[in-house]
Amino acid sequence: GKGSITVKQKIWRHSVGNGRPGRNRGPIGYIVAKDCHWRMLRGLIIFRYVMAITMAIEQSAESVSAHRPIVVLHGFGSSSDQMNPIVESLRSAFPSTYVIALTCLDNGKTVFSIDLQVELLAQELRNDPRLNTARGVDFVGHSLGGLIGRIYVHRYNSPRIHRFISIHSPQAGLHDIVRIEKYLVATAERRFPIERVFGVGWDTMAWRAASGALTAVLGDQASTTILNQFQSHSALTHQYLHQRVPVLNDLLATSAFFQGFDHLDPATRARQRKNVEGLTLLCLVKGDDDEVLSPSNTAHLNSAHDPTSLFVQFGYKTLLDSGRLIFANHLVGHSSNELMNNPNSIWESELVPYLNDFE
Template sequence: MNVNTETISIILLILPLWQFITCHPLNSESSSGPRPVVFMHGLTANAAKSDQLFTWIQEDFPGIKTYALKLFEDMKSVADLSFQVALLSQELKNYVTQIDAKEITLIGHSQGGLIGRFLVEKLNSDGLIHTFISLAAPQSGQYGAGTFGETVQGVLALMLGIERAESLMKNLNGSTGFLDTICSDKITIDIKITGMDNSIKLDHSSAMLSLCSYWRNPMTWGQTSSSNEKASLLRIMSNDVADPDQTIKDNFVKLKKLVLVGGPHDGMINPWQSTQFGYFPNGNMESVLPMRETNWYKNDNFGLKTLDERGAIFMCEYMINHTVVPRDRTTYEQCIRPYLNIKEAYMEVVVQLPRKNFGFEDETQSIVMFLTTMVQIMAFFLVLMIIKAYKTGKRPIKFRRTSFVY
């Protein structure tokens, strides 16, 4: 069989490029479709808040599996956050086992985003949660009233009655003063949280309200207890305690992508930068430290700095109100959809990051693979030159010292 130079050239050129493409992680993962998506609702919300979001996701990715965690809906969501995380962990594990998923994308809105982070720190020892998208969640805590104060008043009215709730608010200087008081255990109010179906009944002291788990007064935070027994859940899960838990960090850094979604017009989370791990400095409410200037980041308490240096943190801003974030089409298209599909997420990385790692999770692997491909292509051109030389009857390449001439 007579194989001409052009045929050989095409084969030699295609082989290294084919090797690069077929060894590319994006190619192999995308063939099995995007990962299942799990959603966690926020305070006083429920699983139905994910309906519109799931509709868009299923339209864009036919056949994708979606699931909304259904425990602690509506008024049950004010229950102690530690208790919620324990039961939600089991619900998530049961679902993952049922569908036999190796990896998932976890999305949490508002308080659900904080719960989502705690689920990562608790369950991600085997890298189950590939991508975590935090939607308008107070990751560094919450302090101040605004619409959050209105939510607090509404919760109290349902639990204690309107008159008693209004009396407490008035005597304790509004919702901020109220939460400052009850979350520091200065007073105790016995409350009963009863689900609509009466399936869950919890008796709590006021300091065990879910809101108290992330209520963070910057004027007193530096003086609050860092002992593991008395610290708030936010402090414990951020490893900002006397005896930090290495497992929390080990699990958190197994995330492949952390997407932090927040915006200056949120109206609920204060400061809004808490959605992206920024916060007031201790003893000061006049300014807000961005994530990279906070002690949690600098000390790499639970792995923020590690993820950031690996290029695994992505920040996205919206210009809408807090409560409509999961139902906003623009937020979905810009801040959620690119991280659900492997190929689109890869394209987003290339656009946003100065360090292009060609989609490989390991940057060294990416560089080695790229250089190998380039060497193969150079070898192709060298072979092509030799073939042409012999075909035209010209003398082959001769090497002279450190260079060669033709």
């Protein structure tokens, strides 16, 4: 009829505010969409602002307190698992720090040549994105692991090692391996108590255990050869180890400062010196009761204070004069177990604090 309102008019009146003056705000759909848009935009702006502040605070805190990763490398005849007490000790001291026992020399690879072991170390550091960063790492090397780490510094040091602790390491080579032979046998005897199984005497049992310790690396045939040859005495042991364990040859054949490994190419001397002098700290630790290293002073580089030695030419004197080279010693034996459990050990009191560097 004349006074009736069509459906279209009802919709329009509802949309514009029932037709009352001052209430014409446009279609409701437009108002709702516009309001939602501004609410979302305002929320996004606030979110981004809060996140920017949070990230700035976190980055600032990280730059002040975050610790570089710490890597631990085991020695001859050992494994990454046996470094767990050291790793756990460091994790306890530095709870927010990434600490890892390197696995590059596991499965008997410590019998390989020093050259090859250094390459394996370099590969693991480069291939782990948590270690291969501009921040670099701090390094703890036990026994042979300390020597491998030092030569890595000379040759590459990329990723960079900043703080370096070398514990009971043959840094200047060995005069002989008689102590190592005895240590291998004693270690094998503890790990492979087979006397009860085979019913053999101590000598045979010891050599059988030693062969078992080396079988994984040298193979079953070599192990059988050991059993056949080592029934009587260690003269053949000495000869066999020389022939079949490259790292022992390396340790015996090189000069007092490892010219054969650190300094093959005189053209690289400047770079090597720069790498060494780039260390924030180098701590060389000697065990005064070390039953393996001969001489035990190899842990201190032997000729460390000789002004005419390569010690000077390759930057170690610079470290010493600037207080960044530390010679430490304690009344303990060679093993990592001695390091962690002997009451005379300076591990917790002196060595761990050397790694307390939040740069």
